[in-house]
Amino acid sequence: MNTADLELPVSVPSTALFTDQYELTMLQAALRGGTAGRRSVFEVFTRRLPEGRRYGVVAGTGRVLDAVENFRFDPEILEFLRTQRVVDETTLDWLADFRFRGDIHGYPEGEVYFPGSPIMRVTGTFAECVVLETVILSILNHDSAVAAAASRMAVAAGGRPLVEMGARRTHELAAVAASRAAYVGGFAKTSDLAAGFRYGIPTSGTSAHAFTLLHDTERDAFQAQVDSLGSDTTLLVDTYDIAEAVRTAVQVAGPELGAVRIDSGDLLLIAHRVRQQLDELGARQTRIVVTSDLDEYAIASLAAAPVDSYGVGTRLVTGSGHPTCSMVYKLVARADSDAPDAPLRPVAKKGLGGKSTIGGAKWAARGRDAEGIAETEVVGGGEVPEHLLDAQLQVPLVRQGAAVAREPLDAARDRHRAALAGLPLSAAQLSRGEPVLPTEHR
Amino acid sequence: MNTADLELPVSVPSTALFTDQYELTMLQAALRGGTAGRRSVFEVFTRRLPEGRRYGVVAGTGRVLDAVENFRFDPEILEFLRTQRVVDETTLDWLADFRFRGDIHGYPEGEVYFPGSPIMRVTGTFAECVVLETVILSILNHDSAVAAAASRMAVAAGGRPLVEMGARRTHELAAVAASRAAYVGGFAKTSDLAAGFRYGIPTSGTSAHAFTLLHDTERDAFQAQVDSLGSDTTLLVDTYDIAEAVRTAVQVAGPELGAVRIDSGDLLLIAHRVRQQLDELGARQTRIVVTSDLDEYAIASLAAAPVDSYGVGTRLVTGSGHPTCSMVYKLVARADSDAPDAPLRPVAKKGLGGKSTIGGAKWAARGRDAEGIAETEVVGGGEVPEHLLDAQLQVPLVRQGAAVAREPLDAARDRHRAALAGLPLSAAQLSRGEPVLPTEHR
Known part of the structure; x- marks a missing residue:
């Protein structure tokens, strides 16, 4: 079993219980009904940015890679699920051998996103994808909220360095992830020693x-x-x-x-x-x-x-008014049978009150003007138009269960700075407004 | 070494790095200056409730007990501090042997609080108290924010059961603490399997x-x-x-x-x-x-x-608009020398913009009318007036470094229900207003 590398100063053997119970009961019902092996595509996206925000910042991707690799059910966890009768023996047997063997594509960490951007796409059997919902969303929703606040603060600070000092205002482990996200968003240092230990972020105080x-x-x-x-x-x-x-x-x-x-x-x-x-x-x-x-x-x-420099606490770790993103994890396509070559069929729920979804796996690309400044977030199904092939945003993150996109945290930080530099100038405005890029659905 | 019992589904050896760097540099300077051994009193309190809220809810106390007992610097952590030159060798030697041997008193978990309530009082040498600031505040600020939101939701729900479903909207480990706090505040169940595993909270989904x-x-x-x-x-x-x-x-x-x-x-x-x-x-x-x-x-x-029942996610785990409390940890008294019998002298900072503090260790009691309904939060220094002796709010939590107030989570939940029942009826109003009890300083 791999080291989990949650942001703890210690190894943690499993992330498997960072899971809502319904994921396991759905698994049980699908195993029994013969649908668990249907090839499926889940996508992570948001329907909107926090009110008035002009861009979102993808953060936590590196932590998702760790969490997925360490999503394993050890005997103690299985015994808990058995004793509490969360799922039946067939399901426990399945979980005992579980490791994710599917693929994950997504926006690399530090990239910016807009409403509808397919930030992450998880492909595999229904069974192996459905159980990852909560842990993936927890990480991305928290870390991206902090990174977005950090990015706006870094823009506001001009070149002056920012120090993250918010540990005391948030959960002690959320604090470590917040330091990491703040660094991706442009902060220079942290007061949190655990963040220095775990991620090598420069510390001060x-x-x-x-x-x-x-x-x-x-x-x-x-x-x-x-x-x-x-x-x-x-x-x-x-x-x-x-x-x-x-x-x-x-x-x-x-x-x-x-x-x-x-x-x-x-x-x-x-x-x-x-x-x-x-x-x-x-x-x-x-x-x-x-x-x-x-x-x-x-x-x-x-x-x-x-x-000369700013120390920021409460407002940073609470996302400056928006302590979470509204990222969701939705089934957008699945096969009609568990035959490996069964074609994927787009699915979507109707829902009410703006909760409907768009079916089908999606690509994303950023359209740019002649000067290279971004002007559209283009999201579509099917083939990517030839002129957008080089402007695609998603990269492979996990292949057949193995992380393929590990990188130093500075790479995400640099990527964020570059992404921001490629947005229209109005991205830097602090005043409330519309997303700085419109999302165009193809 | 004790099992840490962070809310993880595993044991964690140390909470020592959930610490802001300045606590260790202050320790170093105090050790060198000969003031580290001065007997000191730190208090946790808030200057105000979140705008419009009528009461606060103390939550996380049980987690603080675990965190304090497991605040130990193991060789790996010491090596990090050495390599990063956070503190000098004298300080590292001191930390290597550290365990908290002081006393902690405070409001028991589930109790309600008001502006100025001395929620927790930490007594010991300056050195052993100063290093606990961040981890204590992280836990109390996070957990109490969620418990306060949970309590209002439980009041609004009347007797109908509430299920906590917010894991996906917050950091994966903050989520477990949030489930715990929600349970203290009156929720009946959680969707989060890690919270069921760690705290025995009933799960559903x-x-x-x-x-x-x-x-x-x-x-x-x-x-x-x-x-x-x-x-x-x-x-x-x-x-x-x-x-x-x-x-x-x-x-x-x-x-x-x-x-x-x-x-x-x-x-x-x-x-x-x-x-x-x-x-x-x-x-x-x-x-x-x-x-x-x-x-x-x-x-x-x-x-x-x-x-028949409500499932609540985002707004619960983000404190329904107030994702953190504004609890602070302030030195309120200290001796003039490190002689064990040196008398404690009240200290206070002047500060600006409402950031001043009131010196001296404080007791707290809840004044009640003839029907037993609370009417005042009385906070004072010195002797407790005789008629308030039985109305005191603080209890011993840690004596000479050992937790003395461990209890089942249901005890905190029951205590909260009782505390709420003893408040004036206007505590149940959701509309914005003043704290339901005035704080009277004696």
Whole structure:
């Protein structure tokens, strides 16, 4: 069995229970009814972007590869399913031998997406595809929500570096995945040591208000920090009076003080004052870090302020108002029998209230103008038109159950930067609007 | 080393890296400066409830106990910290032997809280308390956000059972904690098998649209499901035409059909029509389950509809608009030296923009009127007034590093129900308003 590589600092043997019960009861009924072996195609897509958002960001793909490879039912899990009578013995026998042997294609991690984009396509027997629904959606819905927020914040920050600091505001393991997604979306560092351990994301952090309060005076605290961490450290200057703290900080660390951090108040005003004070004290190289409840709008509003970097917590890990994407995993085609050569037939549910689906496996390509700027997300069934062959978005991710698209996290991060650069300029607008590319169904 | 009991279906050796880097750099500086051994008190509290909410729900306490006991730095983690030069050798030596040996008091799980309630109080040396900040906040902020949403949904549902179905909309492990929190908040079941495995929460689930689409006709699908799962199963009736599906369902399963599920459309209207149709078909005992993007308001709007149970996903696991609480972990008192008998001195930061804190360790009690209905959350320092001695809210959770308050999850669930019953009736209002109890600082 492979190492699971969930984002834990340890190996985890199985992802098989990150599954809604109905997937296993459907499996049981299909095994009994003789339909479990029908070749099937499931697609992951969204019907809409979060309100006002102009693009989505695919993130979590690398984690999906790990989760699919480690989707195995060990004896302890099987015993749980038996004891709880979740499924019958025939199904338990089938699960005991299970590993996914199908194919997965999809948008590579860091790519942007739009309503209807076929972000992932899972092909195999009904049985082996249906059980992956929840774990695939959990990963993509969470990670893509954070990456989309991160991307907007990175755009708002211009070239200034962003540090992810949201671990305390979300589940302790979601936090690790959030750090990873934020990095894909353009963040530079994280405060979360587990994310550094697991994914090699650069970590940072120096001190909190508690450290100042531990000492009898602010000067004692600064001195202790500088003695231990050196003068290139970041001193937190808003525990008591900021102007006095900045003066003390430069006295203690000297003009080579690395940075000061401001975590409260009117950041625009304070940053200007602190910059002026630092310059007057000769600490011209000392940077200013701000960290108070920032989101993409607050970051944008500080564009003209003398701020060197931003620390972002709550709003990042909660997707800046949209903590999940609305990705769904739908059966779009299946064979009429379990003969290996039985042709695939498009299927779709009618549904109500906008919940209908479009049948058939789909390709996707990005149409571009003469300057190479994207202008359409083209989604279609059947053959890909010749002029779009080179503009296709989906790549092979898993072949016959084996991941074929593992890559360093920096590759996804670079890909996102490139994808963003290829969108119309209005993608960078923070104001609410329509998706920056229309989706054209062929 | 204890089993970690994160909500994983496996043991996890350590929670030590669910930590922001600054906690370890503060530790290093305090060790070097000779202040690390100062006896300290940290408190967890919120400055406000999410806008318009009338009460908060404490959840995750049981998970905090596990996380604290398993906060240990194993050789692999220490090597990471060494290689990345996060902290110096002295600090690594200290961490190698670390286990928390202090005390934790707090509101028991399931209890309600208000702005300023001292939800948790951690007492020990500065060193041993400061490193727990992130993991404690991650757990409480996430789990309490979900429990608060769950509690409002349970109130809105009256006595009708609620099923948690949100795994696909949140991180795969956050989902397991969310199921747990939802159960504390009043949900009856979960679709998430990992939550059933880890916490013994009852699981449920039968089939999705994919199962219907797998078959050549809806009748074939229903027949296959009933053949395998029995006539007491729940058939999903909105893949094509609902009225036709209901007719087919009763034909296939007979009037003893367990339930039908409706996942789209105008649920109020459809539920009435389906109920009437089921009754006319003689399926008077067949229940109606609805599951389409529900939140507490949608649930309340269905109070008069013939609905038997609700399945809730996205809005539950994302805290119904408030995916995190704003709990913070603040140093409120510390000694002037590391002598074991050095007295504790209250400390507080000034901060700006409402970020100031109140110094000193605090007790909390709930004042009640003659009928026993709560009327005030009383928070104070020093001695507890005699008339409030029996109304205190905090209990011992950890003594000298050992958890003393482990309990079955049902105890927390029962406690929440009782706490809610002791609040003024306006706590049950879904409309936005002030906290139902004022917090009185003594």
